[in-house]
Amino acid sequence: MLSPLIIIAGPTGVGKTETVLKLAEPLSAEIISxxxxxxxxxxxxxTAKPTREELACVPHHIIDVVEPDDPFDAAQFVRMAEPIIDRIHSSARPVFVAGGTGLYIKALIHGIFPCPQKDKEIRKNLSNEAERLGPSFLFDRLRRVDPESATKIHPNDKQRIIRAIEVFELTGIPLSEHHQAHRFQKIRHRTLKIGLTMDRGFLYERIDRRVDQMLEEGLVDEVEGILRQGFSPHIKSMQSIGYSHVTKFLHGDLSFDEMVRTLKRDTRRYAKRQLTWFGADPQVIWME
Structure with a gap:
């Protein structure tokens, strides 16, 4: 029998944390982030983590599990989540999965397709090409060998571009075709997928307010502290929304006002991409 999961998904800033806490606490459920x-x-x-008070209300899992420079991907997420789900279900308690990373949720439900192992030599060569010729060179190459993947990967997402080209070089098959074949895998969990949404203008206002709140709570100090501990500004986690913007401000590449403006803009764009991702899933039940 497939184990059931209740998915709470949606764009950043829509209120997933508040919603899942209200649903999970009276059910004595546990939450996988x-x-x-x-x-x-x-x-x-x-990262807008739940507060200590919120974490104390309902058990949370897969939060604070790696250092900023540790590698982590959807496969590792699934490997961590599966035994947690089994343990919670063995105690007859509901499991909520809440978050905005659609790939993690998809991997948990459908599994990870059997893709070839990473090849250090190929990745090194591709990375050197990106450094020498710029990320746009690699992206143009991806568009030639796998145009479908190119429509789903941001032109500046060097890591995913390299992986897509690497898969093609190793197998001769575009990454998008691997994904297409994997869609016919058996579903691993029964799910109720709830998508949270709201008027786009109101969502963007919430995002802008949340950025202001993060800055008031000490986001600049948080980023400065991470850099002071010796973590490179070029690692994957520090290239994410918010951390990359503040790093540019600290290095003098952006004024404070420019940092705030671009951080709000890029967060809104990210929310739009999340809505597009979850909107493509016909099983999602949308709630405002």
């Missing part, structure tokens, strides 16, 4: 940034220790304000 499906957020690719809340996995990192030391990164609290910019």
């Amino acid at each position: 499906a957020d690719s940034m809340q996995i990192y220790r030391k990164m609290d304000i910019g």
Whole structure:
């Protein structure tokens, strides 16, 4: 029998944390965080982690599990989540999965497709090409070998571009075709998928207010502290929304006002991409 999961998904700033707490607490449920940034220790304000009080109300999992420079991907998320789900279900308690990282949620439900292992030599060569010729060169190459993947990967997302090209070079098959074949895998969990949404203008206002709140709570100090501990500004976690913007401000590449403006803009754009991702899933039940 497939184990059931209640998914609470949606864009950043829509209120997933508040909603899942209201639903989970009276049911004595537990929550698995499906957020690719809340996995990192030391990164609290910019990732909008639940507060200590919220964490004390309902048990949370897969938060603060790795250091900012540790690698982590959807496969690791699934490997961590599965035994937690089994343990919670064995005690007859409901499991909520809440977050905005659609790939983590998809991997948990459908599993990870059997993709080839990473090849250090290929990745090194591709990374060197990106450094020498710029990320746009690699992106143009991706568009030639796998145009479908190119429509789903941001032109500046060097890591995912390299992975897509790497898969093609190793197998001769575009990454998008691997994904297409994997869609016919058996579903691993029964799910109730709830998507949270609201008027787009109101959502963007909430995002702007949340950015202001993060800055008031000490986001600049948080980023400065991480850099002071010796973490490179070039690691994946520090290239994320918020942390990259503040780093540019600290290095003098952006004024404070420019940092705030671009951080709000890029967060709104990210929310739009999340809505597009979850909106493509016909099983999502949308609630305002």
